[in-house]
Amino acid sequence: QVHLVESGGGVVQPGRSLRLSCAAAGFTFSTYAMHWVRQTPGKGLEWVALISYDGRIKKYADSVKGRFTLSRDNSKNTLFLQMHSLRAEDTAVYYCARPGGYDLRGYFANWGQGTLVTVSS
Amino acid sequence: DIVMTQSPDSLTVSLGERATINCKSSQSVLDSSKNMNYLGWYQQKPGQPPKLLIYWASIRESGVPDRFSASGSGTDFTLTISSLQAEDVAVYYCQQYYSAPTFGQGTRLEIK
Numbered sequence: 001q002v003h004l005v006e007s008g009g010g011v012v013q014p015g016r017s018l019r020l021s022c023a024a025a026g027f028t029f030s031t032y033a034m035h036w037v038r039q040t041p042g043k044g045l046e047w048v049a050l051i052s053y054d055g056r057i058k059k060y061a062d063s064v065k066g067r068f069t070l071s072r073d074n075s076k077n078t079l080f081l082q083m084h085s086l087r088a089e090d091t092a093v094y095y096c097a098r099p100g101g102y103d104l105r106g107y108f109a110n111w112g113q114g115t116l117v118t119v120s121s
Numbered sequence: 122d123i124v125m126t127q128s129p130d131s132l133t134v135s136l137g138e139r140a141t142i143n144c145k146s147s148q149s150v151l152d153s154s155k156n157m158n159y160l161g162w163y164q165q166k167p168g169q170p171p172k173l174l175i176y177w178a179s180i181r182e183s184g185v186p187d188r189f190s191a192s193g194s195g196t197d198f199t200l201t202i203s204s205l206q207a208e209d210v211a212v213y214y215c216q217q218y219y220s221a222p223t224f225g226q227g228t229r230l231e232i233k
Binding site for chain 1 (some may be wrong): 133154159161163169170171173174176177182214216218219220221222223224225
């Protein structure tokens with residue numbers, strides 16, 4: 001059974017940094033691309049970033065490009081999202097999500113429970 | 122980015138009745154070479170992450186009740202719940218994955 005658990009969220013001041021983690025279990029993590037999706041009451045669901053199974057391909061939404069960095073440690077079945085220069089509009093619940101197939105372009109078959117990031121002074 | 126627009130924003134349906142949600146994309150999400158529409162549907166209940174219902178526009182995810190069905194191609198898609206049950210109260214989202222993923226704004230489904 002696929003299990004994704006996010007951690008690292010919290011309250012952070014504008015301009016500061018935060019690192020989110022997503023621990024994966026129940027599948028062969030090293031063979032799947034992984035994504036981050038965030039959700040706010042105002043903007044709904046927004047795709048944030050994806051990383052290929054081997055970490056060589058990374059893509060970001062324009063809203064976070066240059067500020068967020070995605071990485072993964074396949075030996076530890078863990079996905080990371082390093083967020084810098086945080087803004088109030090980055091306030092959201094952040095979900096890690098696994099695609100249904102092996103394509104980078106995927107529907108999201110599995111989601112974690114999410115971790116809340118609040119950017120506020 | 123491909124913009125996904127759902128209608129209606131909210132829907133009130135009686136138990137046992139049919140519920141229909143529409144989703145329109147600003148450009149086609151059909152890969153003609155594969156004849157596949159890169160479109161998924163999700164259900165989200167309060168305090169929970171979205172749950173995948175449908176992928177490739179019409180394929181029901183394992184474990185999803187068969188009262189849920191979906192259709193459409195190109196830019197116009199529909200999710201239908203044939204006989205509404207109390208547990209179907211939720212917000213429903215469409216999502217395209219033809220290019221950088223984008224979601225519709227959501228349709229809130231309630232019971233009359």
